[in-house]
Amino acid sequence: MNTRTPKLLSVDDSKMIHMVIGKAFKNYNLELFYASNGVEGLAVATRENPDLILLDVTMPVMDGVETLTKLKSDPTLKDIPVIMLTAEAGKENVVRIAKIGIRDYIIKPFTEGLIAERVGRILDLQIKGQEEGKAKDLEDAANILVVDDKPAIIEQIKEAASSTPWKIIGVGQCAEGVDYTSKEVPDLILISLSMPERGAFNFYQMTRANARTKSVPIFGMSVKTAIEEQSTAQSMGFNAIITKPLDLGELMNRMTRAMNIDTSKRYFAEDKGVVYLTIPAQIDKFVQTDIGNHIVSKSKEMVESGQEKLVIDASKVSKIDMVIIKLFLQIIKSCRDLGVNYKVVGSSDFAEQAKAFEETKDLELFEDRAKALESF
Amino acid sequence: MASLEIDDGSKIIDSEAPTNFSGVTGNVSVTGKTIGILYLNMPERLAAEIASGLMGSSPDSISVDDVNDVVGELTNMVTGNLKSKMCDQGYPCTLSIPTVLRGSDINIDSVEKEIVLSGELSINSTEHKVNICLFAKLEK
Numbered sequence: 001m002n003t004r005t006p007k008l009l010s011v012d013d014s015k016m017i018h019m020v021i022g023k024a025f026k027n028y029n030l031e032l033f034y035a036s037n038g039v040e041g042l043a044v045a046t047r048e049n050p051d052l053i054l055l056d057v058t059m060p061v062m063d064g065v066e067t068l069t070k071l072k073s074d075p076t077l078k079d080i081p082v083i084m085l086t087a088e089a090g091k092e093n094v095v096r097i098a099k100i101g102i103r104d105y106i107i108k109p110f111t112e113g114l115i116a117e118r119v120g121r122i123l124d125l126q127i128k129g130q131e132e133g134k135a136k137d138l139e140d141a142a143n144i145l146v147v148d149d150k151p152a153i154i155e156q157i158k159e160a161a162s163s164t165p166w167k168i169i170g171v172g173q174c175a176e177g178v179d180y181t182s183k184e185v186p187d188l189i190l191i192s193l194s195m196p197e198r199g200a201f202n203f204y205q206m207t208r209a210n211a212r213t214k215s216v217p218i219f220g221m222s223v224k225t226a227i228e229e230q231s232t233a234q235s236m237g238f239n240a241i242i243t244k245p246l247d248l249g250e251l252m253n254r255m256t257r258a259m260n261i262d263t264s265k266r267y268f269a270e271d272k273g274v275v276y277l278t279i280p281a282q283i284d285k286f287v288q289t290d291i292g293n294h295i296v297s298k299s300k301e302m303v304e305s306g307q308e309k310l311v312i313d314a315s316k317v318s319k320i321d322m323v324i325i326k327l328f329l330q331i332i333k334s335c336r337d338l339g340v341n342y343k344v345v346g347s348s349d350f351a352e353q354a355k356a357f358e359e360t361k362d363l364e365l366f367e368d369r370a371k372a373l374e375s376f
Numbered sequence: 377m378a379s380l381e382i383d384d385g386s387k388i389i390d391s392e393a394p395t396n397f398s399g400v401t402g403n404v405s406v407t408g409k410t411i412g413i414l415y416l417n418m419p420e421r422l423a424a425e426i427a428s429g430l431m432g433s434s435p436d437s438i439s440v441d442d443v444n445d446v447v448g449e450l451t452n453m454v455t456g457n458l459k460s461k462m463c464d465q466g467y468p469c470t471l472s473i474p475t476v477l478r479g480s481d482i483n484i485d486s487v488e489k490e491i492v493l494s495g496e497l498s499i500n501s502t503e504h505k506v507n508i509c510l511f512a513k514l515e516k
Contacts, residue, residue, distance in 0.1 A: 013473070014449040015442060019431050058452060060473050087456020088471070090463030108453045 006123045007048055009033045011041030011067065012056035012085065017108075021054065024112035025119070027185075029126045038062025042070055045077050052122050054106075054115075057086035057097070065097060072101050081122050085110070113212075120211015127185055127215065137262055142166045142187040144255070147177040147203065148221065149195060153246070157190065160248040161255075174199035178206060181213050187259050190242070193222040193229040200229075204236055217258040221246070249286030256290075264294045274309045274373065275302055277331070279324075281316040288327045295331050299338045310335060310342040311372050317346065320353040320360070329359055343372035395494055395509045398480035399423065400443060402451030408469030410462045412491070412512030415484060416451040422504040423447050440478075448474035454508065467514055486511035 008030055010021045018034045025032060033048055035041035037059045045053060053071070057064035064084060071077045081103040086093075089107045097105070104118055119125065144166055146154050154170030161168055169186070171177050174195050180186070189207065191200045200220060207213045219240045220233040230241050240254055256263050267290075269276045275298070280287055302308065312331060317324060328344075335342045346354070346365045354360040366372040401417040418426075420443075424435040427446035431438060452474045459469055486492075494509040 014445055014452075016427070016430050016446045016449045023432065058456070058471055058473065087453040088459050088463075089457070090460035090468075092463050092468060093460065108449075108456065 005029050005031050006052070006125070007031045007033065007050040008052050008054065008119065008123070009035065009041065009044055009048065009050040010054045011035045011038065011044075011059070011064070012054070013037055013059040014056070017056065017085070020110075020112060021115065024115045025125075027128055028116070029128055030123070038064065038067030038070070041067055042074075042077075045071065045080065046074075049076075050080060052103075052119060053080055053082045054085050054119075055082050057084060057088060057093075065100070068097065068100050068102065083118060083122070117211050120214065125211050125214075127212070137265065139165060139265070140261070142259055142261075143184060144168050145177060145180055145186040145189045146170045147172075147174060147189070147191040147195065147200070149173070149192065153192070153221065153244070156246055156248065157251070160246075160252055174203045177203055181207060181210070181216075185212050186216055188255060189216055189218045190221055191218065193220045193233055193241075194226065201232065201236060204233075204238065208237070219254070219258070249284040253286040253289055263290055264298065267291055267294065268298055270307075273307055274311060275307055276369070277310060277312045279312065279314045279317050279327070281318065283317070283323055283327065288323050291327060292330045295334045299334045299340050302340055303338050308339070308341050309373075309376050310340050311369055312342055312344045313369060314344060314346045314350060315368070317350055320350065320357065325357055325359050328363070341376060343375055345369055345372050392492065395484045395507070397477075397482045397484060397507060397509075399478075400447050401477040401482065402447040402474050403477065404451050404455040404474045405472040406455065406459065406462075406469045406512070407472075409467040409515045410459075410469040410512060411488075411515065412510060413486070414451065414455045414458065415507070415509040416447065416454055417507040417509070418447070419504055420478075422499065422506070426450070444476040444478075448476050451476075458510070484509065484511075488513055490514065 008025065010018055010032065012018060013036050022032060033044050033050060035044045039062045041053070041055065055064045055067060064086065068082060071080065071082065082101070083104040083106060084097055084102050085106050085108060087108040094105055103122060106115060106118055116125070144161070146157050146168055148154055148170070149172050151170070151172070154168070158168045158170065169180060171180065177191065191203060193200045204218055207216065207218060217239040219242050220230070220238040221242045221244060222230050222233070224243045233241055239258055242251055242254065267277055269278070302310065332342070344363060344365050345368060351365045354363050354365065366375060397415070397417040399417055399419040400423040401415055403413055403415045405413045421435070423443050423446070424438055427443040428435040428438045430446055431442050452471070455471055459471055462469055489511040491510065491512040494507065497506045497508065499506055
């Protein structure tokens with residue numbers, strides 16, 4: 001998988017154009033190089049081997065047409081795509097330059113959005129912070145656009161996300177969604193597949209065609225029985241299909257994964273060489289899966305960093321059920337596999353209930369963290 | 377790009393030479409089947425405001441070089457647009473690199489002018505005016 005930051009070279013004698021280009025791409029992972037004439041441009045192109053060149057026509061020392069001719073006659077540079085940037089749009093001029101070999105032609109003056117969109121057709125632009133492998137934190141803000149003509153659905157999602165710093169932007173029409181994405185780049189989009197006039201599918205295509213928003217994850221929401229629209233969404237490439245009525249725990253789980261959010265801090269903390277895993281009072285399928293996803297990597301991390309003490313604090317848990325039992329088995333297995341010492345903290349009520357289950361009847365429990373620590 | 381809105385009522389008209397300018401003036405020459413020169417003039421304060429908007433600094437701290445760069449580039453864009461239209465009409469031509477004049481009470485005239493066009497454009501509903509002046513001759 002190619003994770004290299006793309007390189008863009010701007011060859012223009014105007015500092016103003018360089019500044020506008022710099023502003024246009026400030027939110028993207030893109031390495032920018034500047035040259036003020038063709039001679040400098042060829043030198044930078046040879047040294048940096050950029051993925052794309054923006055080339056002005058009228059420049060001192062060596063103009064754009066001569067620079068382009070030299071680029072295309074150099075075996076090492078001839079395959080670099082070139083976009084001409086010029087104030088001169090006459091047909092004759094365009095045809096003359098196109099014959100030498102360019103990928104696109106942008107007429108000055110241009111907007112920052114236009115140049116980002118045209119460059120995005122050639123380069124795989126990634127918005128900063130959205131690149132693969134860079135995890136966000138649960139405490140980080142995120143903007144989630146929800147497009148649904150049923151206000152109750154928007155309210156449900158707002159309620160589900162109320163414990164996070166995420167901002168839910170709810171709109172009732174696709175046009176409002178398009179308007180929002182033209183101004184802001186959301187971290188995630190949820191859209192009802194049953195919006196009128198195939199609105200969700202048109203919205204999807206517009207979002208994917210725009211360089212700024214093409215990497216934003218998009219979830220389609222649909223009632224379970226609407227198989228045809230779900231199938232269409234899947235074949236188009238929607239990142240996930242969420243069925244209604246919404247399972248909010250599952251939805252939160254999918255949203256955090258789609259936004260590459262590290263939720264481990266919600267459960268894990270470290271103090272004086274001891275790692276604490278706090279089991280929340282309410283455990284649903286989302287929490288069970290979430291902790292289960294973290295425990296293996298956290299155990300490995302502990303072993304690699306020389307930490308071998310884990311306190312599993314279940315003192316907030318008042319009722320044991322099969323979800324909790326499964327979670328405990330998962331945690332204990334991971335600790336045993338990697339040789340991590342663990343102690344479990346739980347209330348007397350919790351201890352009584354644990355005895356009733358075959359899987360946890362022999363579990364040694366401590367009243368509080370201090371007693372658990374003493375027992376290591 | 378430069379966030380300039382030309383107010384209604386501004387227009388380019390046939391006018392008498394010479395023309396008198398003050399402030400910052402960009403000019404680009406045209407040679408070929410169309411021969412001439414286009415001037416784009418504006419008050420120093422407006423030039424500084426436009427340049428600072430594009431360069432991301434304040435009008436009071438922006439350098440003279442940056443203001444000249446912006447006015448030169450804007451003149452290049454206006455002349456480039458003119459060139460495109462002239463080429464499409466059968467009068468191909470090439471452009472010079474823009475240069476910038478600064479000062480007050482500058483008189484501009486052309487010896488071989490056949491066409492003199494000028495206009496005073498009101499900008500962004502302010503008292504600022506942008507002057508455009510073209511001296512040109514078409515080769516038969």
